Amino acid sequence: KAGVTQTPRYLIKTRGQQVTLSCSPISGHRSVSWYQQTPGQGLQFLFEYFSETQRNKGNFPGRFSGRQFSNSRSEMNVSTLELGDSALYLCASSYGTGGQNTEAFFGQGTRLTVV
Amino acid sequence: QKEVEQNSGPLSVPEGAIASLNCTYSDRVSQSFFWYRQYSGKSPELIMSIYSNGDKEDGRFTAQLNKASQYVSLLIRDSQPSDSATYLCAVVPQGAQKLVFGQGTRLTINP
Numbered sequence: 001k002a003g004v005t006q007t008p009r010y011l012i013k014t015r016g017q018q019v020t021l022s023c024s025p026i027s028g029h030r031s032v033s034w035y036q037q038t039p040g041q042g043l044q045f046l047f048e049y050f051s052e053t054q055r056n057k058g059n060f061p062g063r064f065s066g067r068q069f070s071n072s073r074s075e076m077n078v079s080t081l082e083l084g085d086s087a088l089y090l091c092a093s094s095y096g097t098g099g100q101n102t103e104a105f106f107g108q109g110t111r112l113t114v115v
Numbered sequence: 116q117k118e119v120e121q122n123s124g125p126l127s128v129p130e131g132a133i134a135s136l137n138c139t140y141s142d143r144v145s146q147s148f149f150w151y152r153q154y155s156g157k158s159p160e161l162i163m164s165i166y167s168n169g170d171k172e173d174g175r176f177t178a179q180l181n182k183a184s185q186y187v188s189l190l191i192r193d194s195q196p197s198d199s200a201t202y203l204c205a206v207v208p209q210g211a212q213k214l215v216f217g218q219g220t221r222l223t224i225n226p
Contacts, residue, residue: 033213043159043203043216055212090158092214100166102147102207104214106158 002027004093004107012113018079021110025072025093032074033104034066037088046089049074050096081114088112116141119206121217130226134191138204138217141185147207148180148187152200153219159203163189194224 005024013019025032033056034046045058049068066076072093078085088111092104121138128134136150147166151159163178165171165187171178177190187206191198201221205214 031212035214035216042218043214045213045215048212050212058213088158097212100164102212102214103149103161103164105161106151109158 004091004105006089006091006107006110008110009108010111010113012115013081014115015081015083017081018077019081019112020075020077021089021091021112023074023076023091023093023107025074025091026105029093029095029105030072031094031096031104032068032072033092033094034074034076035090035092036060037090037109038086043090046076078112083114086112086114117217118142118208118215119204119217121202121204121220123218124221125223126220127223127225128194130194130196130224132194134194134198134222134224136189136191136202136204136220136222137186138188139186140204140206140215142206142208143182143185144209145206146209148178149205149207149214150176150178150187150189151203151205151216152198153203154200191222196224196226198222199224 031050033048048056068074091107094104095101150163153159165178175192179188201219203219204217
């Protein structure tokens with residue numbers, strides 16, 4: 001069974017640009033969550049999608065957005081990049097709601113560097 | 116008060132000993148609790164989940180949950196150098212579809 005796949009693995013972008021990251025969840029998983037990891041702030045929740053609907057959103061500015069497609073694949077977009085957006089972006093997938101269904105498995109992450 | 120708190124360490128344990136990692140959480144009605152292991156430069160890997168009070172054992176790992184005291188712990192028996200990593204405690208708050216992570220405890224197993 002394939003794991004969570006994130007693309008690309010590495011990105012270098014310039015301030016002011018925008019970026020789109022992709023995540024393919026484990027087959028059968030309908031929930032996809034996104035997290036930002038930095039040395040100073042640790043793992044911070046961005047948003048969660050289930051069956052194409054955003055159910056939860058973290059405390060990030062509106063420059064951060066996402067969506068989920070009917071096949072459960074998800075994308076996140078960051079517009080007007082700032083230096084502080086440099087981080088490891090992680091996607092996690094799970095079956096969905098309640099108990100063991102919330103067990104989340106992470107992809108390898110996308111390392112974004114903003115210069 | 117942070118939602119999930121862990122001692123950041125570093126925690127140093129000799130090979131073969133028991134490593135004990137602790138985590139406290141603030142949301143009293145949280146229902147799901149997880150431990151992740153993260154090697155440097157890698158993504159978090161789920162190693163234990165626990166949902167009810169008591170102990171849950173899986174190989175060399177034991178997770179312990181005490182909802183009354185709002186803490187969850189992870190014991191690693193017969194610690195190996197390959198256990199050296201950062202261990203992240205994560206909690207799913209009641210009604211929320213997200214993981215809230217602690218800052219992680221860096222564990223070093225000394226040969």
